[in-house]
Amino acid sequence: MAKQYDVLFRLLLLGDSGVGKTCLLCRFTDNEFHPAHISTIGVDFKMKTIEVDGIKVRIQIWDTAGQERYQTITKQYYRRAQGIFLVYDISSERSYQHIMKWASDVDEYAPDGVQKILIGNKADEEHKRQVAKEQGLQLAREYGMDFYETSACSNLNIKESFTRLTELVLQAHRKELAGLRASAATAAAPGGPDLAHLEEDEHKPPGAEDSPKTCWC
């Protein structure tokens, strides 16, 4: 049976516990928001197919636990990502300061050429803001990343940021993608090329913990 997509990617959400990683994911994949915070245990993931520049991209998005005690598990997933969201909460200066630590972990454990975007989430909480938008922009400039302020709650910049990271991954793999497309055409393959080899397409990644939080928001 022909595949319903042209290419597969893996994206990863990183950042302190409580910054809203699960809610960003649930808003993007299911257009839902839940106000409760139930910490992710280990890793969880969701899938969504989007079309970018005429290419149907199936993205597997891994939601990682922000809590320190799960970091041995979550770091094992860095090397398999093509794109990473570094997320802080605009109402938490501490979560912003910690982006430096998340970015240095990415340098250490993620593959060279992984695409990154900086996200300042909870932009709806203007009255609690501790991190100015300019600080986010400044940090993103230092790291050479794009930057979005988002709100999973009010659905601000969710589609835009996920689409942008997908575009960046597509651009970074343009040559590889063209080669795969050509060989798929030559071989008259029924589906498109798999840029990312997803061993467990619709299932939990190997080693993922069973999480009680599949979609709370």
Ligand SMILES: Nc1nc2c(ncn2[C@@H]2O[C@H](COP(=O)(O)OP(=O)(O)OP(=O)(O)O)[C@@H](O)[C@H]2O)c(=O)[nH]1
């Ligand atoms: N106001 C507001 N609250 C948000 C937003 N995004 C998430 N939250 C709330 O922040 C809390 C934490 O959200 P989660 O998505 O569970 O945070 P997380 O980063 O996945 O946390 P861990 O799984 O512990 O790493 C919840 O109470 C959410 O409802 C947002 O954009 N605006």
